[in-house]
Amino acid sequence: MSDAADNFRRLIDHYRTMARIRAFEETALSAHKAGEIPGPLHVSIGQEAVATGVCVNLRRGDRLTSNHRGHGHAIAKGAEPARMMAELFGRATGYCGGKGGSMHIADFSVGMLGANGVVAGGIPIACGAAQGLKLQKSDAIVTCMFGDGAVNRGPFLEGLNWAALYRLPVLFVCEDNGVAAFTRADSVTAGPGPLARAIACGVPAESVDGNDVIAVDAIIGSAVAEVRRGHGPRFVHAKTYRLMGHTSTDAAAWRDADEVSAARKRDPLIRFAAVLCERGVAAEALAEIVAEAQAEMVRARADALIAPWPEPAAAFNDVQDVGAAAWPK
Amino acid sequence: MSDAADNFRRLIDHYRTMARIRAFEETALSAHKAGEIPGPLHVSIGQEAVATGVCVNLRRGDRLTSNHRGHGHAIAKGAEPARMMAELFGRATGYCGGKGGSMHIADFSVGMLGANGVVAGGIPIACGAAQGLKLQKSDAIVTCMFGDGAVNRGPFLEGLNWAALYRLPVLFVCEDNGVAAFTRADSVTAGPGPLARAIACGVPAESVDGNDVIAVDAIIGSAVAEVRRGHGPRFVHAKTYRLMGHTSTDAAAWRDADEVSAARKRDPLIRFAAVLCERGVAAEALAEIVAEAQAEMVRARADALIAPWPEPAAAFNDVQDVGAAAWPK
Amino acid sequence: MAEVTLIEAGRLAAQQEMRRDPTVWVLGEDVARGGLWGQYKGFLDEFGTDRAVSTPISESTIMGAGLGAALVGTRPIIEMRIFDFVMCAMDELVNQIAKIRYMFGGQAKPAVVVRMPHGMWRNSAAQHSQMLEAWFAHLPGVIVVTPSTAEDTAGLLVQAIRSDDPVLFFDPKDLFGVRGNVAEQIEPIPFGVARQVTEGDAATVVSWSTAMPVAAKGVEMLAEEGVKVDLFDLRTIWPWDQAAVIASVKKTGLLLVVHEAVEVSGFGAEIIARVLDEVGTGVLKGAKRVAAPRIPIPFSPPLEAEVRLSPEKVMTAVKGLIAF
Amino acid sequence: MAEVTLIEAGRLAAQQEMRRDPTVWVLGEDVARGGLWGQYKGFLDEFGTDRAVSTPISESTIMGAGLGAALVGTRPIIEMRIFDFVMCAMDELVNQIAKIRYMFGGQAKPAVVVRMPHGMWRNSAAQHSQMLEAWFAHLPGVIVVTPSTAEDTAGLLVQAIRSDDPVLFFDPKDLFGVRGNVAEQIEPIPFGVARQVTEGDAATVVSWSTAMPVAAKGVEMLAEEGVKVDLFDLRTIWPWDQAAVIASVKKTGLLLVVHEAVEVSGFGAEIIARVLDEVGTGVLKGAKRVAAPRIPIPFSPPLEAEVRLSPEKVMTAVKGLIAF
Ligand SMILES: Cc1ncc(C[n+]2csc(CCOP(=O)(O)OP(=O)(O)O)c2C)c(N)n1
Ligand SMILES: Cc1ncc(C[n+]2csc(CCOP(=O)(O)OP(=O)(O)O)c2C)c(N)n1
Numbered sequence A, B: 001m002s003d004a005a006d007n008f009r010r011l012i013d014h015y016r017t018m019a020r021i022r023a024f025e026e027t028a029l030s031a032h033k034a035g036e037i038p039g040p041l042h043v044s045i046g047q048e049a050v051a052t053g054v055c056v057n058l059r060r061g062d063r064l065t066s067n068h069r070g071h072g073h074a075i076a077k078g079a080e081p082a083r084m085m086a087e088l089f090g091r092a093t094g095y096c097g098g099k100g101g102s103m104h105i106a107d108f109s110v111g112m113l114g115a116n117g118v119v120a121g122g123i124p125i126a127c128g129a130a131q132g133l134k135l136q137k138s139d140a141i142v143t144c145m146f147g148d149g150a151v152n153r154g155p156f157l158e159g160l161n162w163a164a165l166y167r168l169p170v171l172f173v174c175e176d177n178g179v180a181a182f183t184r185a186d187s188v189t190a191g192p193g194p195l196a197r198a199i200a201c202g203v204p205a206e207s208v209d210g211n212d213v214i215a216v217d218a219i220i221g222s223a224v225a226e227v228r229r230g231h232g233p234r235f236v237h238a239k240t241y242r243l244m245g246h247t248s249t250d251a252a253a254w255r256d257a258d259e260v261s262a263a264r265k266r267d268p269l270i271r272f273a274a275v276l277c278e279r280g281v282a283a284e285a286l287a288e289i290v291a292e293a294q295a296e297m298v299r300a301r302a303d304a305l306i307a308p309w310p311e312p313a314a315a316f317n318d319v320q321d322v323g324a325a326a327w328p329k
Numbered sequence C, D: 001m002a003e004v005t006l007i008e009a010g011r012l013a014a015q016q017e018m019r020r021d022p023t024v025w026v027l028g029e030d031v032a033r034g035g036l037w038g039q040y041k042g043f044l045d046e047f048g049t050d051r052a053v054s055t056p057i058s059e060s061t062i063m064g065a066g067l068g069a070a071l072v073g074t075r076p077i078i079e080m081r082i083f084d085f086v087m088c089a090m091d092e093l094v095n096q097i098a099k100i101r102y103m104f105g106g107q108a109k110p111a112v113v114v115r116m117p118h119g120m121w122r123n124s125a126a127q128h129s130q131m132l133e134a135w136f137a138h139l140p141g142v143i144v145v146t147p148s149t150a151e152d153t154a155g156l157l158v159q160a161i162r163s164d165d166p167v168l169f170f171d172p173k174d175l176f177g178v179r180g181n182v183a184e185q186i187e188p189i190p191f192g193v194a195r196q197v198t199e200g201d202a203a204t205v206v207s208w209s210t211a212m213p214v215a216a217k218g219v220e221m222l223a224e225e226g227v228k229v230d231l232f233d234l235r236t237i238w239p240w241d242q243a244a245v246i247a248s249v250k251k252t253g254l255l256l257v258v259h260e261a262v263e264v265s266g267f268g269a270e271i272i273a274r275v276l277d278e279v280g281t282g283v284l285k286g287a288k289r290v291a292a293p294r295i296p297i298p299f300s301p302p303l304e305a306e307v308r309l310s311p312e313k314v315m316t317a318v319k320g321l322i323a324f
């Protein structure tokens, strides 16, 4: 097949991935509203281009650490939405058998080493995973996703210094949606920003428009190549926007309406659809991709709803080997 | 009095401060060797120009946080060597009544908010002290001293970002002696170094030869002026050398002999004595300053040796108000 | 008097103290917006950005800066948002705040209040549900406050803010909505004084924080069956009201401790060991704990239910003690 | 068999396992130089910079990187240098390592050993002397190892390195110089099996880590007066050998727990509460603890002495129990 055809297919795949992430989270939101999903739910609606553009450059054996807003990362890395949805629903068929929920989805079989409920919690873990892989002479790399909030936590400095020091195969991606919970990133981050911090810790860094999946794909593509070649860690700062509130129950009403409506126009799915149309993709073809994605997630929701709950006794499994499967005294 | 005379007196004072720090630590080392001082002892021999050049620019009401290698900082800030020595000896007359020892000397009456046994432990404390002072509309500033080892701990990033964000009156001083315990700083610090990190966190920063007391005095003088004017934090990276081992029991034999002997030639006291002689100070005058300093510390040692031990019951004081002065059950 | 929720009671107490004393201020994430729980609603407008400080996600520095600010004479309320995040600030809490006064021979006055909403709440899973208050009873230098009602939250928070000792204040997440009557002028409640909830001879039941309403319900069900017990809400576990509990055990001979935290090495163990030490086996005829198994908190409701206390478990335990 | 010090026994155990299994490696500060205590002497030369990793002073990342490396199939030994510094890495330990297997429904295998030399040692003062092992017994997801002899250090460290569970290994600083005989081929010692040191009917004495030699000395002095007791070294406090202790208490009826850590909410409380729960007051006639007051560790020798255990205190406590 020609390069052009390859490239074209890659773009369509981007769109499909983004549409699936969007559909997954919209479905999850509505299930949450309907009381089908317990616990807090952080959706990444508006940020799909980052997850997509990053993970398309990764192999299955590559590892990924994520944060509390990680559905997109998991789907893009190859996790099955049905098992993710079941996990959100707290069912036995979920990735963690219902023990984790939204903030702790992991699928080790596709290298997804887990979401994390602690901001910046994944950074040291990613460094160590890379160190362990290097020790075992693996050619796999580790991608570490975190938000703008994480750059103000200590492990950011420690981890970047660490990865640079040992020339570890880590790709750091700061998914900067401009806000941490209910606080604007620029109101709590002094100095020139994440990029300068990464460079100051010895990690080569670049910025990208995180709402432009083609740009993300390109910049990550070259960063991944560098990392895989053994040139040490790379850092990409992807600027994006969180269209929804912090959690499913937050209306984010404190944000400037103009800002939000401007951001809606930069919605990565809408922008990318326009690009694809320009390049000759029929609107119907895109609509079909969206419809398929929605159908997949509706099915996932329906399946999750009738999936079995975990046996109560399962609460005592997988604590640790010692004293397993019993009330430990 | 003329500016020149003022300046000259300032230089002589520098020399006296440095000589006193040196004499204190040499005396403490020999007392430790003689078994008079229990616990670990970290001396800053070779680094006296930093403490001296920094603290000469501070007022009594200014605060200072220190680290595990803080005798020099305390003396330069105005603490009494006799009470410090008594503390090293674990006596009731020591600054902490014997509860702290070398790693926990504090003298709040001169703004010395304490040494710290945890690397980088003083950084958040300094930030908060500055914030508290600012809240109270004080014009006092806070100086935060730490080593090159601290720049690889998380609180470094958090604290610098914090101080820059709230434009706090903090002067950060990285006393870079090239080594952290038994590990070379350059072997564990990636990227361009502490200066770049500070700048990346939004704190204006400069470097100085930390073995040149005049240079330290000058650069700190202008940094302090900036900080006191309300321009926010400043960072000074002072390059120096630890002439002795990590603790009193470490011979630091792993270091290159040539490196150490080269460093001995840059001994800040020797270098500064040469400068003073060039400027017309008689060698005898300097010798007298040294002799006085030594006599002061010999007296401090002798006094400490006969000072009373704390009453055993004092162990139960100053834990907290609730349940004070008794075995708490 | 106003009937308010527990979280609002805390807000009123902090507000009262900040109005009274200009050295009191609060720092933590999202404080500008009123805090994650609305516990500082209106503070930014009333007290300004210098006293209602919205911070970066920098727990080490939130905690350590609070300490530093106390060292120069202010009285910070350090807001940790959710208890579990204090794990990012343990050096500052354990090695600095708890020890600084002692290490420096009394020179330092670490007058901070550290607020840490703890416990299970709406299936938040393992990293957002922990209760480790027992750890801090084991840590010299700190006060450990564990209220369960709106009234106690208000009075104890006032006491905490006025205290020169560092106070670890565990807000009970699951009880934020319970209501109580808070006075116009909130009076401080002293540390170490238990609140007796019911009276009876059959047994002594001791609880605190989120376990209290469960224990109370169990005790109520027992009462309906004619079994009357002394029920105490400790309110603070360090110091804790040994006198009240011991006096009661001398009457009842039986002791049950109910807490949401893990049973193994929880504070219930200390209460039992201490009471036994004081009264001996001549007096204490039996002692049990109703608490959580030693497992992390699972997400899924049926799994979480395995960890949760229930009035039935409390009832069964008391009956077991009596039968024994 | 070689007679070696406790610290050397640990070194031999780690060396043996690193020779046996190429996925085992060590990371921590000053490891290149052999570690602060010489516990990795020669490792750099033998295993190279990839398996004897000298790190920056970045405790959060030392701990978290160890976990990450375990997730991809290696078995790191995470060296914390001195226990107190683990406070800089508590999120990684408590929220990540201890919970990850559970949260992820068994997908993760956090096979790490975290070595944390703890306790008082040569007047190191409050920030370098803590013992908080009881905290980790209260923390689901981890094993807590607390050896007191060279033999046990060797055998338990081998077991720890081979364990798929995360193991918190508390090296006893004050006992680094005690000697013992370590076999050419070190066999693993299973967790949760106490070592019985002496036998007797008068009382049951339980101890671990640095308190063990003190307890043993007290027991020896008692024996000289004709009072013979069962003395157990628990060796691991989670899991702990409940069967052995309970069987002994059924014989003696009296229980003394001796630990260096603070008495309040220490692990002694758990042992007493648990034994009482199992055997009842019909069997358990008295229980006491010999442990530290709830104060930070002071620097000065006469103050530190107030906190330290002594054989006399052990003797007095046993006699008190018997007289009671
Ligand atoms: C250490 C820590 N502190 C606080 C929180 C509470 N919290 C959860 S998400 C969040 C905001 C994170 O912002 P960012 O990293 O930018 O990610 P985003 O939510 O924008 O995707 C906060 C403060 C946490 N989970 N962990
Ligand atoms: C958090 C922490 N980790 C480790 C240590 C042990 N330690 C004490 S001093 C030291 C080296 C510190 O180096 P640096 O900051 O450069 O100060 P220096 O000793 O060179 O003056 C280390 C690792 C500690 N005290 N605190």
Ligand SMILES: [Mg+2]
Pocket (backbone or CB within 6 Å): A147, A148, A149, A175, A176, A177, A178, A179, A180, A181
């Ligand atoms: Mg964000």
Ligand SMILES: [Mg+2]
Pocket (backbone or CB within 6 Å): B147, B148, B149, B175, B176, B177, B178, B179, B180, B181
């Ligand atoms: Mg240094």
